[in-house]
Amino acid sequence: MNxxxxxxxxxxxxxxxxxxxxxxxxxxHFEYKKLKKHQFLIQVGQPVDYEFWIIEGLIRAYNIDEKGKEHILRFGMENYWISDHYAFQFQIPATIFVDCLEDSKFLCLSFENRELICNEVHAMANFFRIKANYGYVSLQRRILSLLTQTAEERYDGLLEKLPKLIQRVPKKLLASYLGVSRETLSRLKG
Structure with a gap:
């Protein structure tokens, strides 16, 4: 683990x-975890004991609506932090699913240990504050893109920002993330 x-x-x-x-x-205060493709880090209704720093692998965070449609909130890959941040922060049952799209390795941090680290090492409190702000900015940009951009603009933006992600994510999931049908995604990629 060194x-x-x-x-x-x-x-x-x-x-x-x-x-x-x-x-x-x-x-x-970190724990090592290794999961196989298709294994869950988090399932709706279960406790969210950790936030995860991705060492290696590809992760998706998503919800399934009452009609059975999957809505992908985000993907995570190497050097990303991922969790159900709402449930983790407020220590309530999970509201989303988080699973592995590839075999993955993580360093896991419990809520209690994160709080302890932040109280004892002020630089780490600053680190988590800055990372949270980056997350808010990213979320705002994603919401605005869904509200104001065409499917082509969203695809081009993702291609520009995260070209490696597009190569790793199956087309069906990429279409769900972009809020388009698989057919529309095929036209955008063509």
């Missing part, structure tokens, strides 16, 4: 710097 922890430290230190002593404390 290389995984080094990668996490590099990720954190892109935003805040930690002393070796702080890092030793922080890193001791």
């Amino acid at each position: 290389s995984e922890l080094r990668s996490l430290r590099n990720h954190i230190e892109e935003i805040v710097k930690l002393t070796d002593e702080e890092w030793k404390f922080v890193s001791s």
